[in-house]
Amino acid sequence: MSRKADQLGKLARIARLKADADLRRYSAYRAHADAMQRQVEGIRAELAEAIATPVSDALGQWRLTTALVAYRAGEAQRSEAALARMKPGLDAAHRAALLTFGRAEALLQVQRQVLEQEKTEAERRRW
Incomplete structure (x- = not known):
């Protein structure tokens, strides 16, 4: 193996x-986003x-259900906002993983x- 091929390796x-490392980082981001x-x-x-659940006619039960729905709706909005804030980082991690994976494959190629060229040249020299 020549020095050039060794350096490329x-x-x-x-x-x-x-x-x-980039694929692991993307995978962690993806798992968090999926969760x-x-x-x-x-x-x-x-x-x-x-x-959808029918509420009894009791005012206390109605208030409790309304408060629960309002709380959970706010929680859903906060979670969706957090997910939206996470999206740019997820996309950046995905692009970085694609880029570095492509670079590694290109160097290997x-x-x-x-190596193939060196092998061909060595065979040509023998003849």
Whole structure:
């Protein structure tokens, strides 16, 4: 293996390490965003159920149900806002992971081409 191919191999290993780190970071972001989305969906389902449930004629029960619905609606809005604030970071992590993964693959491909070219040149010299 030539020095050039060796250097490309080292660069490819470094790029792969960075790609792995970026993929882990994106995966963590994605898992957190998915958990938040499930939480929002759960709150929305609970709200729909509370709204659809008939309330007794007692004023106290009506007030309690209204307060619960208002609280959960506010909670849903806060969760959705947090999810929206998280989206730019999630998108940036996704782009970074794609970029570093592509870079690592490109370096590996270039290394393979250099090795193949060196092999071809070595065979040509023998003849």
